Amino acid sequence: MPIRQVNNNAEIVFTCSESVLYNTEMIAEEHSVVRVLSGELKVIQSNKTYVFGAGETHLFPRNRLATLIKSEKDGLPYKAIVVKLTQDVLRAFYEQKKMQTAMVSKTDYIIPLPKSPLLDSFFSSMLPYFDLDYKLPQELSQLKIQEAITVLRSINRDIDNILSDFSEPHKINLVEFMERNYMFNMPMEKFGYLTGRSLTTFKRDFKKAFSMTPQKWLTEKRLELAYYQLTKKGKKPIDVFYEVGFENLSHFSYAFKKQFGQSPAELAATKK
Known part of the structure; x- marks a missing residue:
């Protein structure tokens, strides 16, 4: 079994990858706080990679x-706790605080969080929840999200600009977006x-902009990037296709x- 998840509630997840390497694409509808317990997580975005x-x-x-590559490290499998900060709880939090919400989120990137006793205590307090043989009460789940x-907010003073942004994606330049994000294996709807x-509008605008279907263009762009990675960066095929x-x-x-x-493999062999 490649990955195991324990869901006491949809908002709080303990995840354990039992394979040496596990890959997935990520696009979350909610902000997520992720604490890695063991193993290693590589997060690849259009112009930046985090480990x-x-x-x-x-x-x-x-x-x-983002592309997420989860792997074992030091002989231990990838394990993590994921806490989803749902839009409903965030709205209620900022309404209760009577704080002005942001109009536009100011980051497109993953936000590494500094080491903090508060974070350590928060995640340690949740570990016993995953041993329960019954569903975590919704009220407790929401309290933990509020605590998160x-x-x-106590360790990142700019976090309100992100968490209080409740806007939906607006119509943006399709060519610029696709040129930055073609390597992500997302459904066309996303x-x-x-x-x-x-x-329907996406496919129509895409055909007008690129003179071909999205799937054909995506395949060609991904293969071009793979060729570059193999010939110029000296990477192995097993590391490239993900x-x-x-x-x-x-x-x-x-x-x-x-x-x-x-x-x-044949191309890589000629470059040795």
């Missing part, structure tokens, strides 16, 4: 694209949503050979 180890914590803002918000378009947006190595190898006349 988080045991004891490190970060905030994953909502509606942001309070802790974040690409449309993030550019402020319905699926990062450029392919779901499995065999499909990547097939598409690559069809495009360039040789498999990724």
Whole structure:
């Protein structure tokens, strides 16, 4: 079994990857605070890569694209606690505080959080919850989310600009967005949503901008990036296909050979 999750409530999750390497695409509808307990988490965005180890914590803002690569480290599997800061709880929190909400979120990036006794205490307090043989009461779940918000605000004074942003994606430049984010293996509906378009409008605007279908363009761009990674960066095929947006190595190898006349392994061998 590649990954195991314990959900006492949808907002608080203990996750454990039991494989050596586990890959997934990420686009969360809620902000998420992630504490890595063991193993390693690599988060790849369009222009930045983060690596988080045991004891490190970060905030994953909502509606942001990333590839997550979870792997074991020091002989231990990847384990983490994920706390989703739901929009309902955030709205209630800021309304209760009578604080002005942000109009626009000011970051597109993952936010690494500094070491803090408050964070350590917060996550330690949740570990016993995952041993319960019954569902965590919703009221307690919401209290823990409120506690997480309070802790974040105490260690990052700019966090309100992100957490109090309740706006939905607006219609943006499709070409610029796709050129930055083509390596993320998202459904077309998600690409449309993030550019402020319905699926039908997204496909129409895409065809007008690129003179081809989204799937054909995405495949070509991902293969071009893979070729660059193999020839210029000296990376191995097993390390490349995840990062450029392919779901499995065999499909990547097939598409690559069809495009360039040789498999990724054959190309990599010629560069040694």
